[in-house]
Amino acid sequence: MTEARKQPAEERRHRNNRVIAAVCLAFFGGMIGMAYAAVPLYQLFCQVTGYGGTTQRVDQYSDRVLDQEITVRFDANTTGGLPWEFRPEQRHISMPIGETVQVAYFAKNNSTRPTRGRASFNVAPAMAGAYFNKVECFCFTDQELKPGGSLDMPVIFYIDPDIVNVPELKNVKTITLSYTFFPLNEDKPVAASSNKDASADSNIGG
Template identity: 40%
Template structure:
């Protein structure tokens, strides 16, 4: 009888710990997003609507470099149309990337963006981006993928170069961590 009570107690404790661990795991996602938004970690960028852009007088420029890669599971080629652009902070700019499906099958990809250096990410906002949604390319299809962005006029003058980088993943073969990161990118509209 005593052993049965001890077993029930251990079972209750074990179940309670398991439920708390699962709950903690789910609580980490919004906590991670909040920390990334505050610190600019993980290349998270701000969100800005095109109508919210204000022209401001700025006496310096910033070089924005563009980079594009694909995960090895994605049979695409992907690259920026231009590799860098000199921008005036506070003004809206537009660029494009080119993606091509080089396989014999239709493939859905998801882009995960990042900005480097990390401290510059809070000054970089996209108003339009292909990374906001999944991209389906038919076999052999090539597509121009637009990005409209602004570098905040508040960017410190010591940050004179930043890099906007995208990695495309095969949506059907993404790991749980990659899906989480892509979901955060879609949720954040970065």
């Protein structure tokens, strides 16, 4: 009887241990999955809500224009030692709320080698990002400029008329759209390219 009772008890204990181990593994795997998903989910949250000054991406122009103007200022920056001149073609515009407008930013590579960059952006005040609708934009697209090369980059946007219904924003008269270009890593280091060219010249001379 003792052995008979002891064996089921051990089986139950082993079974319970397996269940606990499975739960722990599932929890650990879930935490890893959440960590990998955190960044894209946060970006999606920002795009949907405009949180942190993230603008909205739309596919069509505004169909409603208010008899009320707002001023949009344009800001441009570079970071990470990117050797570019980067600026808006105009510093600000005054526009009817809901009107679709086009502006442009200008970039020029002041270095003697090809360089690549990508722009991030934000809107101030941050809450206005949910009502800043961009139809066309160069943001988050890799841009490559040859030595001395330049590029005009259009931005087509409008301010959602619903912005006047938001108590915190109804008295906002100015919105700032800011872009920052940062460098992208080159496919191959300049030193490696120079060594390769020197090796080729050596082989030709031999």
